[in-house]
Amino acid sequence: xxxxxxxxxxxxxxxxxxxxxxxxxxxxxxxxxxxxxxxxxxxxxxxxxxxxxxxxxxxxxxxxxxxxxxxxxxxxxxxxxxxxxxxxxxxxxxxxxxxxxxxxxxxxxxxxxxxxxxxxxxxxxxxxxxxxxxxxxxxxxxxxxxxxxxxxxxxxxxxxxxxxxxxxxxxxxxxxxxxxxxxxxxxxxxxxxxxxxxxxxxxxxxxxxxxxxxxxxxxxxxxxxxxxxxxxxxxxxxxxxxxxxxxxxxx
Numbered sequence: 001x002x003x004x005x006x007x008x009x010x011x012x013x014x015x016x017x018x019x020x021x022x023x024x025x026x027x028x029x030x031x032x033x034x035x036x037x038x039x040x041x042x043x044x045x046x047x048x049x050x051x052x053x054x055x056x057x058x059x060x061x062x063x064x065x066x067x068x069x070x071x072x073x074x075x076x077x078x079x080x081x082x083x084x085x086x087x088x089x090x091x092x093x094x095x096x097x098x099x100x101x102x103x104x105x106x107x108x109x110x111x112x113x114x115x116x117x118x119x120x121x122x123x124x125x126x127x128x129x130x131x132x133x134x135x136x137x138x139x140x141x142x143x144x145x146x147x148x149x150x151x152x153x154x155x156x157x158x159x160x161x162x163x164x165x166x167x168x169x170x171x172x173x174x175x176x177x178x179x180x181x182x183x184x185x186x187x188x189x190x191x192x193x194x195x196x197x198x199x200x201x202x203x204x205x206x207x208x209x210x211x212x213x214x215x216x217x218x219x220x221x222x223x224x225x226x227x228x229x230x231x232x233x234x235x236x237x238x239x240x241x242x243x244x245x246x247x248x249x250x251x
Contacts, residue, residue, distance in 0.1 A: 001021065001022065001025060001036060001039045002038045002039045002042055004018070004021055005018045005021070005022075005039055005042040005043055005046070006042060008046075009042075009046055015043070015046050015047060018042075018043050018046060019043060022036060022039050022040065022043060054180070054188070054222065054226070055180055055181065055182040055183075055184040055185045055188055056179030056180045056181055056182075056185055056188075056226055056230075057185055057188035057189035057191075057192050057223040057226055057227055058086060058185045058186055058188070058189030058190070059189060059193075059227065059230075060086070060189075060193060061240050061241075061244070062174075062176055062185075062189070062240070063082060063083065063086045063185075063186060063189060064083075064240075064243075064244045064247060065174045065176075065239070065240040065241075065243040065244050066082060066167070066170045066171065066174060066176075066243070067079035067080075067082045067083050067247060068243035068244045068245065068246035068247050069170040069173055069174060069243050069246070070082065070166070070170065071246040071247055071248065072243070072246040073166075075156075075157055075158065075166075076141075076145055076248065077145055077149070077154075077155050077156050077157045078155075078156045078157060078158060078163060078166075079247065080138070080141050080142055080145060080155055081095045081096065081098060081154075081155045081156045082095070082183075082186060083135075083138050083141070084098065084114065084133070084138065084142075084155070085183070085186035085187060085190065086186040086187075086189060086190040086193075087133065087134075087135050087138055087190060088114060088131040088133060088190070088207075089131075089187050089190045089191050089194065089204075089207050089208040089209075090116075090131070090186065090187060090190075091184070091187055092182075092183040092184050092186070092187070093160075094116055095155075095156075095186070096154075096156060096160045096163060096183070097154060097160075098114065098116075098154065098155045098156075099151065099152060099153060099154050099155065100146055100149045100150070100151050100152075100153055100154075100155060101151035101152060102114055102115040102116070102117065103115075103142060103146065103155075105139060105142060105143050105146065107143065109139075110134070110136060110139075111132055111133060111134050111139070112132075112133040112139050112142065113130050113131070113132060113133065114130060114131050114133055115128060115129075115130045116128065116129040116130060116131060129209060131207065137249075141247075141248055142155075144248065163183070164183065167182075167183055174239060174240065174243055175236065175239065176236075177230050177231060177232055177233075177236060179226075179230065187208070188219070188223050189223070190208075191204055191207075191208050191216070191219060191220060191223065192220055192223040192224060192227065194207060194208075195220050201213055201216060201217055201220070204216060204220065
């Protein structure tokens with residue numbers, strides 16, 4: 001098993017292959033537990049020295065342009081879900097599976113509430129989580145869209161696999177500068193933007209529902225470094241502005 005881990009490292013395989021192999025052996029051969037010390041040490045060294053592949057964080061203009069692309073392709077609910085993911089620091093599955101029934105919106109209110117019934121930390125601690133929506137333009141967009149939807153409908157009009165395929169098309173069409181753009185870019189960019197606005201690590205940690213501030217600090221520092229490496233040309237700036245114009249405006 002140790003040789004298998006070493007071979008995976010040498011061949012450049014995903015670290016998950018080694019992790020799955022060790023866990024699988026322990027699952028099907030329970031007597032192997034506590035007897036795989038060398039394999040576990042090798043796996044730990046692998047994780048320590050291999051740089052993780054993280055999604056490039058969105059800037060506000062980037063997520064607005066991608067959302068505008070979805071609006072231009074008659075998918076305003078998907079655009080709204082993307083904006084929710086950025087504003088509320090949601091994990092990808094959280095905004096993909098969000099339903100209209102999870103939203104509480106008052107017509108004349110400056111805030112709304114999104115219930116998160118199946119979050120990772122909520123399941124771990126046995127309670128439902130929620131997040132406040134304070135972006136007035138986003139609230140008005142959601143309010144307008146909700147009038148034609150049923151409570152059990154997801155905010156997105158399309159399923160997850162279709163969304164991921166179209167997301168990749170949107171990134172190319174906008175186009176965004178070179179980067180590892182994924183739906184998770186919403187959460188990474190949203191967290192960075194929240195920290196920049198409020199300069200409070202604790203506040204960002206609470207809004208993003210991280211278990212501890214150390215994880216949140218590493219997360220944000222890495223995201224800021226990634227954003228500093230982005231280079232945006234004047235033509236890309238104009239293209240971003242063009243796609244943003246497809247977002248609905250509410251008086």
